[in-house]
Amino acid sequence: MGSSELFLILLFSVFLITLISAKDLYFEATCVNNGNFTANSIYGTNLNLLFSQLSTTADFNYGFYNLSVGRSPDQVNAIGLCRGDQKEDVCRSCLNDSISELKQRCPKYKEAIGWSEFCTLHYSSQQLFGSMKSEPEQIFYNKYNASDVDGFNRALRPLLTNLRSRAAAGGPFLKYAADNTTGPTFLSVIYALEQCTPELSQKDCSDCLTTAMGKMDPYCTRSIGCRILQPSCNLRYETRPFFAVEGIPQPPPPLSLPSPPEGNGNGNRSNKTRIIIIVVVASVVGILSLVLCIWICLKLRKRREIIEKGDEMIKAESLQYDLATIRTATNNFSDENKLGEGGFGAVYKKLQK
Ligand SMILES: *[C@@H]1O[C@H](CO)[C@@H](O)[C@H](O)[C@H]1NC(C)=O
Numbered sequence: 339m340g341s342s343e344l345f346l347i348l349l350f351s352v353f354l355i356t357l358i359s360a361k362d363l364y365f366e367a368t369c370v371n372n373g374n375f376t377a378n379s380i381y382g383t384n385l386n387l388l389f390s391q392l393s394t395t396a397d398f399n400y401g402f403y404n405l406s407v408g409r410s411p412d413q414v415n416a417i418g419l420c421r422g423d424q425k426e427d428v429c430r431s432c433l434n435d436s437i438s439e440l441k442q443r444c445p446k447y448k449e450a451i452g453w454s455e456f457c458t459l460h461y462s463s464q465q466l467f468g469s470m471k472s473e474p475e476q477i478f479y480n481k482y483n484a485s486d487v488d489g490f491n492r493a494l495r496p497l498l499t500n501l502r503s504r505a506a507a508g509g510p511f512l513k514y515a516a517d518n519t520t521g522p523t524f525l526s527v528i529y530a531l532e533q534c535t536p537e538l539s540q541k542d543c544s545d546c547l548t549t550a551m552g553k554m555d556p557y558c559t560r561s562i563g564c565r566i567l568q569p570s571c572n573l574r575y576e577t578r579p580f581f582a583v584e585g586i587p588q589p590p591p592p593l594s595l596p597s598p599p600e601g602n603g604n605g606n607r608s609n610k611t612r613i614i615i616i617v618v619v620a621s622v623v624g625i626l627s628l629v630l631c632i633w634i635c636l637k638l639r640k641r642r643e644i645i646e647k648g649d650e651m652i653k654a655e656s657l658q659y660d661l662a663t664i665r666t667a668t669n670n671f672s673d674e675n676k677l678g679e680g681g682f683g684a685v686y687k688k689l690q691k
């Protein structure tokens with residue numbers, strides 16, 4: 339019994355690591371039919387200037403970018419939004435990558451939107467800042483249905499409603515909320531994420547997410563995973579973890595000042611002891627994390643090598659966020675209207691409108 343338990347625990351750990359390392363990449367673009375520009379026009383020049391500003395802008399601003407170049411009628415406005423759990427480097431690479439994708443996919447369009455795993459980029463000749471847009475949208479749903487559809491929705495709906503209020507209440511820097519809930523079947527967990535562009539009012543954000551939830555029907559009502567991508571907000575749920583829960587850049591928290599030193603030496607000494615304990619614990623945790631990281635990286639590398647030997651290139655590409663290969667991978671995906679997922683090979687269907 340002892341050894342079978344140990345085996346189960348081992349199996350579960352392997353399963354968890356697979357889950358965590360399973361990353362998928364997608365890039366979806368909508369070229370909005372809202373006027374075209376020619377190669378040497380002022381609009382084209384402004385758009386290129388905006389792209390270079392976006393790639394080089396110094397502020398991270400919790401992953402929100404609001405840019406504007408030129409004067410009407412040749413003004414180009416853009417909003418970039420990174421997923422709320424992503425750090426600056428991933429955010430910047432994602433926006434850089436979206437720029438090259440949109441240049442390729444919507445070369446002459448004045449307005450275009452690109453959605454991907456870690457960011458959304460929208461540019462237009464119209465003002466985007468502060469205006470809630472729930473269209474155009476893209477909807478994806480996992481082709482696999484929940485085994486207990488009613489139970490699944492009973493767990494999912496309250497989570498989505500809760501995340502909507504939390505995201506909307508997020509304040510002017512970050513309107514992002516992600517969490518999990520227990521699913522209907524043994525050990526099952528549902529993970530969901532909702533985010534709005536942070537300049538929206540609380541009401542607009544809430545309305546945008548309500549619209550997104552409305553679009554789940556009928557495509558996502560049975561599915562174990564769904565993504566509703568809108569210009570001003572997006573919603574996603576999966577039965578595996580896909581967002582970070584630690585190390586998330588947070589908007590300025592109220593400063594918690596260290597308690598004032600006490601009048602006697604004992605107070606100082608206990609403060610020192612506390613600091614030493616904190617430093618030691620932090621170092622140990624840091625070293626352990628590093629070892630774990632290296633171990634996971636080595637595993638991943640090995641796995642990738644193994645997979646690359648097979649036919650399924652899509653899975654291999656999607657194991658890591660490699661900018662150079664995304665283009666090939668995403669082009670394949672969009673050609674087939676499919677979305678690959680690392681690890682599990684789940685396939686998403688794109689809603690055909
Ligand atoms: C812009 O160009 C696209 C593709 O070249 C074309 O389908 C579309 O009709 C054009 N839109 C306008 C408003 O001219």
Ligand SMILES: *[C@@H]1O[C@H](CO)[C@@H](O)[C@H](O)[C@H]1NC(C)=O
Binds near residue numbers: 467
């Ligand atoms: C965002 O861009 C708009 C349009 O250019 C501008 O009116 C607004 O002040 C900008 N807001 C911020 C916070 O940069």
Ligand SMILES: *[C@@H]1O[C@H](CO)[C@@H](O)[C@H](O)[C@H]1NC(C)=O
Binds near residue numbers: 434
């Ligand atoms: C994004 O592109 C700019 C210019 O092409 C480059 O300077 C910058 O290093 C890139 N950033 C990332 C994170 O790739």
Ligand SMILES: *[C@@H]1O[C@H](CO)[C@@H](O)[C@H](O)[C@H]1NC(C)=O
Binds near residue numbers: 560
């Ligand atoms: C999911 O449910 C829908 C509607 O009942 C059905 O058409 C579809 O074939 C199911 N998908 C799978 C993978 O069973």
Ligand SMILES: *[C@@H]1O[C@H](CO)[C@@H](O)[C@H](O)[C@H]1NC(C)=O
Binds near residue numbers: 519527579
């Ligand atoms: C679910 O979320 C809670 C925080 O709300 C977290 O403590 C917990 O670890 C998460 N569970 C899983 C399985 O991810």
